[in-house]
Amino acid sequence: MKEAVHISGLASAGPDLQELLGMVARGDQDAFSQVYEAVCGPVLGLVRSVLRDPAQSEEVAQEVLVEVWRTAPRFQAARGSAMNWVLTLAHHRAVDRVRSVEATTAREHKAALLDRTPAFDDVTEQVETRLEREQVRRCMRTLSELQRESVTLAYYRGLTYREVAELLAAPLGTIKTRLRDGLIRLRDCLGVSA
Amino acid sequence: MSDAGLHTLTGAYALHALPEPERREFERHLGDCAACSVEVLEFSETATRLGLAVSAAPSRELRERVLREIATVRQEPPPGGRRTRPGATGQHGAGRTRRWPAFALAASLAAAAAFGGVAAWQNQVAQDARQEARAAQEANTRLVQVLAAPDAKSRSGTLEDGATGTVVVSESQDRAVFLASGLAEAPGGKVYQLWFDDGGTMRSAGLMRASGDSPTTYATLLDGPVDGATGMGVTVEPAGGSAQPTSAPLALMSLPA
Numbered sequence A: 001m002k003e004a005v006h007i008s009g010l011a012s013a014g015p016d017l018q019e020l021l022g023m024v025a026r027g028d029q030d031a032f033s034q035v036y037e038a039v040c041g042p043v044l045g046l047v048r049s050v051l052r053d054p055a056q057s058e059e060v061a062q063e064v065l066v067e068v069w070r071t072a073p074r075f076q077a078a079r080g081s082a083m084n085w086v087l088t089l090a091h092h093r094a095v096d097r098v099r100s101v102e103a104t105t106a107r108e109h110k111a112a113l114l115d116r117t118p119a120f121d122d123v124t125e126q127v128e129t130r131l132e133r134e135q136v137r138r139c140m141r142t143l144s145e146l147q148r149e150s151v152t153l154a155y156y157r158g159l160t161y162r163e164v165a166e167l168l169a170a171p172l173g174t175i176k177t178r179l180r181d182g183l184i185r186l187r188d189c190l191g192v193s194a
Numbered sequence B: 001m002s003d004a005g006l007h008t009l010t011g012a013y014a015l016h017a018l019p020e021p022e023r024r025e026f027e028r029h030l031g032d033c034a035a036c037s038v039e040v041l042e043f044s045e046t047a048t049r050l051g052l053a054v055s056a057a058p059s060r061e062l063r064e065r066v067l068r069e070i071a072t073v074r075q076e077p078p079p080g081g082r083r084t085r086p087g088a089t090g091q092h093g094a095g096r097t098r099r100w101p102a103f104a105l106a107a108s109l110a111a112a113a114a115f116g117g118v119a120a121w122q123n124q125v126a127q128d129a130r131q132e133a134r135a136a137q138e139a140n141t142r143l144v145q146v147l148a149a150p151d152a153k154s155r156s157g158t159l160e161d162g163a164t165g166t167v168v169v170s171e172s173q174d175r176a177v178f179l180a181s182g183l184a185e186a187p188g189g190k191v192y193q194l195w196f197d198d199g200g201t202m203r204s205a206g207l208m209r210a211s212g213d214s215p216t217t218y219a220t221l222l223d224g225p226v227d228g229a230t231g232m233g234v235t236v237e238p239a240g241g242s243a244q245p246t247s248a249p250l251a252l253m254s255l256p257a
C-alpha cells in the first residue's frame, strides 16, 4: 500500500498531482483513483458550467476522466500544471459538445446564452474550493463589466468570441481585446505570472 | 490577418473561443511568436483557476462508472515515437492533432519558471544528466534552479531566421539562463558564444549548449554571475570560443529588470 498523498483542491501547480499522473501514465489504477478524487469536482463543475444540463454533464465528465486515464502518458509537466492539463481537456470536451448541440437546438442554446447568471452561483459549494472561489470572485470584480462578461461567456459558457460579440452587441475587435486584457488582469490578480 | 492583429488573439485562444479557421491560423502564428506562446500558457493556467472555482460535487455513481471503465480501457503508449495518432489529445489541443512549435521547449521552460511547476523538469534534467559528466550535471541543476527561482523573470526576442531567444534571470541567485530555439547549427565548425553586456563591455558567459531534445534547441546556464550586467549577446566564434567577440552579435538583448 502506498503512502497516502494529500491533495487539496488548490494543488493546481503542486507536485502531488503531477507525480500521481506520472504513476497513472505507467498504468497504476490506484494512483488514478487518487487523481480522480482530486480532479472530479473541478471537471464536473466546469463541464456543467458550459453544458448546464446535469445528465449530459455527468456523461461528458465521465468521458473526460476516462480520457485522463487513457492519455496520461501524454502529460508533460513542462507545458503546464497537471490540473491545467485535465481542465483543458474538460473544457475542450464541453465546448465541443455544446457547439455540436448548438447546430441542432439553436433556439435552446440562445436561451442559455441569454441567461447571464454568474457561473459560480449555480453549483454546489465545496469546502475545499471555497477559498479558490472567493479569490476568483474577488479578482473578477476588478475587471470592467465588458471584460467580465466576455471572459465569463467565453470560458464558463463556451462561446466563441464571435458569439460573445453578437450577444453583447460589441465589435469583434473589442471582444478580442477585452478577453486578452481581462485575462491579463485576472492573471496578475490571481498571481499566476512570475 | 496581420501579425499585430494575431497577437491580440491570445486570450480568445487560451479560452478555446476561436472558431476553427482562426484557431488554425493562430496556431501557425504561435509557432513563430514566443511572446504569444508564453502568454497563452499563462492565460491557460489562469483559466484553470477559473475552472477550479466552479468545482461541483459528483455523484458516487460517477466514480464507480469511471473506475469500472478505466479497468477495460487501454492506455496510449508513452510518446517517444514522433507520430501522433489522428484524434489523439495534445495538452493544448484536446481532440486534435497538434504539433508543438519548435520553440515550445523555450517557452515551456520559461513557463515552468513562471509557475514553479518545475519538479518534473528537475527529474527529467536529473535523469538526462546521469548520462553526462558531473560538471554538466551541476550545470543542469543550476539551470533548473534559475528557471525555478521564485524571482525568475524572462524576456524573449527574435534572433535571425525566425529563431527565438529567451533569457531568464534570477536576481536572488544572480544567474541567468539563455534558451534558444529554431537556431541553425553554427556554420563550419564554429560555435555560438554567450556574453554578458556590462554597459558595452562584453564578458564571456561560455558556449551555448544544444539541449538533448533537438539540435536546434539550446538551453544554457550562462557562466558566472550576472553581477549587474544590463544585457547579453550571442556571437559566432571559432571552435572553443574567444576571449573577446570577433564578430558582430547575432543578438543583443537587455536583461529583464
Ligand SMILES: [Zn+2]
Pocket: B006, B007, B029, B033, B035, B036, B037
Ligand atoms: Zn504573437
